[in-house]
Amino acid sequence: MKTVEVIGYKRANLGKTEAKRLREEGMVPCVVYGGDHQIHFYAPMILFRDLIYTDEAHFALLTIEGEPEPFEAIVQDIQFHPVSEIIMHVDFLQLFRGTPIKMNIPVHTTGTAPGIQQGGKLIRKVKYLQIKALPKNMPEYIEVDVSGLGLGKSIKVGELKVGEFEILNSPLVTIAGIEVPRALKGKEDEVEDEEMEGEEGEEAAAEGGDAPAAEESSES
Known part of the structure; x- marks a missing residue:
């Protein structure tokens, strides 16, 4: 450092x-x-x-x-x-060089997240991580690779690969994630609604097709 x-x-x-x-x-x-x-x-x-x-x-x-x-x-x-x-x-x-210390170390994100190319936005939840290490092993910053994040996905502390230091933050803390814009959320909801309506229509058609056959068989 x-x-x-x-x-x-x-x-x-x-x-x-x-x-x-x-x-x-x-x-x-x-x-x-x-x-x-x-x-x-x-x-x-x-x-x-x-x-x-x-x-x-x-x-x-x-x-x-x-x-x-x-x-x-x-x-x-x-x-x-x-x-x-x-x-x-x-x-x-x-x-003192032989004594472990604790420091707040900046987080740097690297890579291009697929979710950004799909219209999402990278949100950094944590700017610093608390690190414990010997002075010789203390990093100047922590790199977090976001190249695997799609829409709505995030990376947590527990997913990071650490070297000769310890991250004191909870493993469940979210470091960064790809936020889904409202416009895309609306489209996703519309698609889901259409799919549900389509499924309901197919079920109704199937039920409606069986009814006349039953009536005909009872009249005969």
Whole structure:
């Protein structure tokens, strides 16, 4: 997995007023834990572009003022502003190469589904899957092949082939499916109704054909 460097500076004050001032200056308040001690720091918001605003997962290499050397971490939690959606705060978890970690990994769909060519629409139900693995085995994204999906069909977590990692989502969770448009649903209903009417007509004709013969036989 690729690594994005984040250069940070330790925070002297941890109050809301100080955090607001940092954001106004284009900085992101952060904390990293999982090591010997928690470190509160801030970093330029522009450094998070390739770490957060991307369709691939990355490790972070934290170079923090006052720390003896850089160390690796993963994004554990992100808080966004409800209106502007700027980054309000980031929690990091220090990682160690021999210890399994959990990450939300983006889902990429591959292939062309036959259902799309038939007029259906591909609907992605899940954008991320929670993966548990050693850092060396953590994928940057999960590929989901949709080339076998027809109209109304879907693929679930339990159908994926996994490598040296574990998917923590339920096997019954739907990842993607082909939605049948209303226009096609209407046509399908019409076809089904016509088929049912045809079957009913044949049954009625068969029943009606037997009745006269019975009457004739009784009169004779």
